[in-house]
Amino acid sequence: MSRIDVLGVGFDDLTMDGAVEAALGFMASRAARYVCTPNPEIVMAAKKDGGLASALAGADMVLADGVGVTKAAAMLGTPLKSRVPGIDFAAAVISRLAARGGSVYLFGAKPGVAEAAAEKLSAQYQGIVIAGTSDGYFKDDAPVIEKINAAGPDFLMVCLGSPKQERWMAANAGKLNCGLMAGLGGSLDVLAGNVQRAPEAWRRLGLEWLYRTIKEPKRLGRVIKLPLFVAEAAAQGAKGKRKNGQEG
Ligand code: UDP
Numbered sequence: 094m095s096r097i098d099v100l101g102v103g104f105d106d107l108t109m110d111g112a113v114e115a116a117l118g119f120m121a122s123r124a125a126r127y128v129c130t131p132n133p134e135i136v137m138a139a140k141k142d143g144g145l146a147s148a149l150a151g152a153d154m155v156l157a158d159g160v161g162v163t164k165a166a167a168m169l170g171t172p173l174k175s176r177v178p179g180i181d182f183a184a185a186v187i188s189r190l191a192a193r194g195g196s197v198y199l200f201g202a203k204p205g206v207a208e209a210a211a212e213k214l215s216a217q218y219q220g221i222v223i224a225g226t227s228d229g230y231f232k233d234d235a236p237v238i239e240k241i242n243a244a245g246p247d248f249l250m251v252c253l254g255s256p257k258q259e260r261w262m263a264a265n266a267g268k269l270n271c272g273l274m275a276g277l278g279g280s281l282d283v284l285a286g287n288v289q290r291a292p293e294a295w296r297r298l299g300l301e302w303l304y305r306t307i308k309e310p311k312r313l314g315r316v317i318k319l320p321l322f323v324a325e326a327a328a329q330g331a332k333g334k335r336k337n338g339q340e341g
Contacts, residue, residue: 096155097171099162100325101146102136104155108175112156113185119153120247120272126153127251127262128275130179133161133322134315135255145256148263153273156182160299161319165326170333180280180290183250190247191218198244198271200237201229201252202281209285229253234265242270249274252281 096103107115119126129152131139139146149155156177157163166173187197197214199207207226214221224246227237241249249271251258258276266274282288290296291304302319306312 097166097173099157099166099169099173100136100140100322100329102131102139102149102155104131104157104162104166104173106173107154107156107177109177109181109185111174112154112177112182113189115154116182116186116248116273116275117189123270123272125249125266125269125271126273127266128152128154128156128182128273129259129262130156130158130177130182130276130278131162131255132158133165133319135259136162136165137318137322138256142256144260144263148256148259151263152259159301161302161322164299165322168323168326168330170330170337179275179277180283183248183275183277183280186248186275187214187218187221191221194220194222195247196222196224196244197248197250198224198241198246199226199250199252199281200241201227201250201254201258201277202279202285203230204228206281206285206287207252209287210281213284213286229257234261238265238268242268245270247272250277250280251275252277252279254278 097106129149139149157173158179160176163173163176199210211223211226215223224244225240227240231237251262251274253261262274262276279288283290291301295301295304302316306316
């Protein structure tokens with residue numbers, strides 16, 4: 094299936110159910126395939142960061158993390174079926190794994206966060222096996238990789254923030270013993286209960302970014318790029334329409 098291009102990043106046109114089924118399929122092959130979940134900020138960063146762009150292009154699945162990406166795809170005239178937020182995707186995968194006694198390894202965030210997330214996940218998803226935890230502030234890859242490989246999880250959550258997590262997965266996929274991994278940003282902070290997600294009503298309106306900015310004003314420097322992203326999608330969408338009009 095060819096990907097839908099949103100300002101230079103290809104996205105898989107999947108619903109949540111489709112993404113979870115595909116994930117379980119990848120997991121079965123145990124080839125350490127990797128999933129990326131870019132938001133508009135990551136799409137914009139990839140324009141200037143060749144390493145990030147190639148890590149995204151090399152991913153086995155690319156999911157639209159937020160409403161910004163699905164809105165841009167629609168403006169470009171190539172709509173995506175659905176947004177598939179990384180954290181919801183991870184929860185759905187863990188729920189399916191729990192039902193069969195599968196395992197997850199939590200990698201990233203500040204020391205202690207992955208352990209707190211592990212406790213919450215064990216309480217919420219009866220049957221899930223926590224294969225291990227590692228924080229995201231390490232010097233060398235080798236000891237982390239060794240620990241992950243000894244645990245051999247079904248699912249590896251790589252929560253190092255972007256572009257570190259995408260680059261890490263692309264560079265190390267060949268060395269890892271796991272079913273599937275996914276780059277999931279600040280998900281462990283949310284699962285640990287340290288960061289709160291926006292209430293459902295805000296999320297439905299596509300305003301999770303605004304809620305998070307109000308809660309954490311230091312994110313302002315990041316969301317400021319959002320209007321630029323929307324403007325670029327609108328401009329490119331209009332150009333595409335003109336071209337099609339001329340040709341048709
Ligand atoms: N992080 C990490 N190692 C680093 C830098 C960041 O583990 O070297 C973690 C950080 O502690 C946080 C996550 O990566 O848990 C990034 O969170 P952020 O909210 O920036 O990500 P988002 O969900 O917005 O992509």
